[in-house]
Amino acid sequence: MAKALRSVCPCLNSVWDVIFASERNSEGQREKDLPSPRNSLLADSQETRHIVYMALYDFRARTSDELSFRAGDEFEILNDDDRSSGTWWFARKRNRSNGECTGYIPYNYVAKKESLATESWYAGKLSRSEAKVILLSTQTTTGSFLIRESENQENGHALSVRDGTIVRHYRVMQDKTEQFCLNTINRFSSLKELVEYYKLNSLRSDLRLTTPCQLKQHRPSIRDLSYLTVDEWERPRKEFTFTKKLGSGHFGEVYAGYWNKTVQVAIKTVHAGAMNRKDFQIETQVMKNLHHPYVMSLYAICTTADPFYIVTELMKNGSLLNYLRSKEALHLGLEQLLDMAVQVAEGMSYLESQNYVHRDLAARNVLVGDNCICKIADFGLARAVKEGVYVSQSTAIPYKWTAPEAIEFGRFSVKSDVWSFGVLLYEIVTHGRTPYPGLDNQEVVSMVSKGYRMPCPDGCPGKLNEIMLQCWNSTAQNRPSFKALVQILVPFNSYEDTA
Structure with missing residues (x-):
């Protein structure tokens, strides 16, 4: 990792600059940890001591160290250290007649056999809005259903069912004896x-x-x-191919493409003089440890020639701002819009827990994938903050999204990010309208300092406007935390039905 960082050169500060990578053991350590033939024989002799896992999805190996499999295949995990902490597990396939029998597999593609996760109807962590989209887009039969984790009840579950052209949602309750029920009459020992x-x-x-x-x-x-790129994320340029230009900016261009003709990626080209090398290295050192479902991840970088490549996961619908303004998003109701807001709040709550300040949270810096999955991007202005406040001398400030104390004194904190989130809520409920319409930056700064706040947008519920106003409290410490915002916003997606 240190060698890769030393080779890094200046890069871009834009929505596509999502620079995250996993801290892993060195390649030498990884090779040392691979089970030797002797250890494999020992594992064979202790077969009954291994927990059996089952594949939930098909997977095609990308390198010779990985193991291809199909949904339903069964495995034993041969390295306990991998199982406790790694994202790739060294496994042995139990039905060995079906191709190679050992190799690395992605940990989130398998689950313990006969556990809840292996049930065909269990969706795990899926939002109410996502459940609705999936049931209406992939199913045609009334009664099609899934069970998912509850959004507003810890360790709880919800049942989502298609009923004609709508989807009904039921809260699955548990009583003191841990029995499951949808009402007070019928109780069950399991889902x-x-x-x-x-x-x-x-x-x-x-x-x-x-x-x-x-x-x-x-x-x-x-x-x-x-598996092989966990540590070696400085990759040769020849491994990447371009398929489609997605956009361009002041510092470079963004393309859809492939890694080794197998994995779809987004590739940002950046000219060498775009960013201070030291700043880039500091940012990378901090951000490589941040991992969350609603935060963008870095796959690789190429810095051996100009232009450099920054390679990330591909979010097919582009920025949230452009998506909100698109024809495709016109059909989105308040429920779907709020679900996207909750996703952003959850991602920011994670960054908050890591003492991380974004400093440029806005709809343009959130990317949208399939089923309206949103991920926070553009950490070019971000800093890890141990003292709670980061003092910046930068003049590159997005005034309409920035808290007063950050504009006046350069004091950025999680609470200034909360102010920005309030503006992002405005963007979401107005389908991408520019905040403070009709006002320029200087007018906004002057009026906000005197107590002006944007009025409630048309069609926005009063309670949601109250949340925006809480985010725009003039006293930073009186603004809610992102953790509290998640808890406040989730109840907007309340349950409609009882059995």
Whole structure:
């Protein structure tokens, strides 16, 4: 890793500059940790001591160290250290007649056999809005269903069911004896029992559970290009091919492309003089340890020639700002819009927990993928802050999104990010309208310092406007935390039905 960092040169500060990489052991350590033939034989002799895992999705190996498999294949994990901390596990396939029998597999593609995660109807962490999109886009049968983790109840679950052209959501409750129920009458010892009961009995008039939603096509993202690139994320340029230009900016261009003709990626080209080398190295050192489902991840960099490449996961719908303004987003209702806001709040809550200040949170710096999945991007202005406040001398300030104390004194903190989130909420509910319409930057600074706040947008619920105003409190410490914002926003997606 140190060698890769020493070779890094200046890079771009823009929405596509998402520079995250995993801290891993060195390549030498990785080779040392690979099970030797002797250890493999020992594992064979202790087969019954290994927990059996089952594949939830198909996976095609990208390198010779990885293991291809199909959903339903069973494995034993041969390296306990990998299982406790790594994102790639060294595994042995139990049905050995089906191709290679050992290799590295992505940890989030498997689950313990006979666990809840292996049920065809279990969706895990899926938002109410995502469940609705999936059920309406992939299913045609009334009664198609899934069970997911509850958004507003810790360790709770929710049942989402298609009913004609709508989706109904039911809270799955647990009583003091840990039995599951949708009402106070029928109780079950497991979610599987609950599902089987409502296949035979109605949730409401003429509505029973029928077909589990086909979830396996919605594969989780893999943090790395492959097992071999976990540490070696400085990659040769020849490994990347360009397929389509996505956009351009002051410092470079963005393309869709592939790594080794197998993994879809976004490739940002950056000219060598775009950023101070020392600043880039500092940013990379900090950000490489940040990993969250709603925060963009860096795959690789290429800095051996000009222009440099910054390679990230591909978010097919581009920036949230452009997506909100697109024809495709015109059909989005308040529920879907708020779900995107919650995703951003969850990502920022994670950064908050890591003492990390973004400093440029806005719809233009959030990227959108399939099923309206949102990920926070553009950490070119970001800093890790141990003391809670970062003092900046920069004049590159997005005035309409920046808190008064950051504009006047250069004092950036999580609380100034909360102010920016309030402006982002305005952008979301107005489908991408520019904040403070009709006012220039200087007018905004002057009026906000005197107590002016944007009025409630048309169609925005009063309670949501109250949240914006809380974010825009003139006293930074009186603004809510991102953790609190998540808890406040989730109840907007309240449950509609009871059985």
